[in-house]
Amino acid sequence: MEAIIFSTILMLGLGLLFGLILGISDKFLYVKPDERMATFRSMLPGINCGACGQPGCDGLTAAVFEYKGKITDCRPMKPDQREKIKEWIKTAEGPDGTTLDLSKIT
Numbered sequence: 001m002e003a004i005i006f007s008t009i010l011m012l013g014l015g016l017l018f019g020l021i022l023g024i025s026d027k028f029l030y031v032k033p034d035e036r037m038a039t040f041r042s043m044l045p046g047i048n049c050g051a052c053g054q055p056g057c058d059g060l061t062a063a064v065f066e067y068k069g070k071i072t073d074c075r076p077m078k079p080d081q082r083e084k085i086k087e088w089i090k091t092a093e094g095p096d097g098t099t100l101d102l103s104k105i106t
Contacts, residue, residue, distance in 0.1 A: 032095045033095075034065065034094050034095055035095075036065070036092045036093075036094055036100075037061050037062070037065055039088070039092065040061050040064065040065070040085070040088075040089075041057055041058060041061045043081065043084065043085050043088070044057045044060065044061070044074060044077065045057070045074065045076045045077055045081075047076050049075075049076060051074070051075040051076065052069065052073035052074050052075065053069075053073060054069060054073070057074075060073060060074060064100075064105050065100070067101070067104045067105065069105070070105050070106060071085055071086065071105055071106055072106060086102060086106060089102055089105070090102060
């Protein structure tokens with residue numbers, strides 16, 4: 001009986017300790033999301049066709065922001081929309097104050 005009580009108290013204590021560690025580390029290890037990704041994604045046609053070689057528009061967005069894809073990969077996008085995105089990219093700053101290198105994604 002004592003072993004069950006001891007085990008229960010030990011598990012509750014460990015759960016509390018690890019919960020506190022996770023809660024505190026969440027505050028210090030938080031990575032601010034790049035709001036430009038949502039804006040860029042909304043500028044795409046939204047067909048999710050995969051013609052760009054990525055798994056839909058979300059995949060193309062991630063590839064462009066990681067410099068693994070190009071805006072021109074999106075085949076259904078109209079040329080005027082492509083130009084709007086290029087102009088937006090020139091001025092859109094990320095959380096760290098930098099802009100995307102347009103020469104690497106066009």
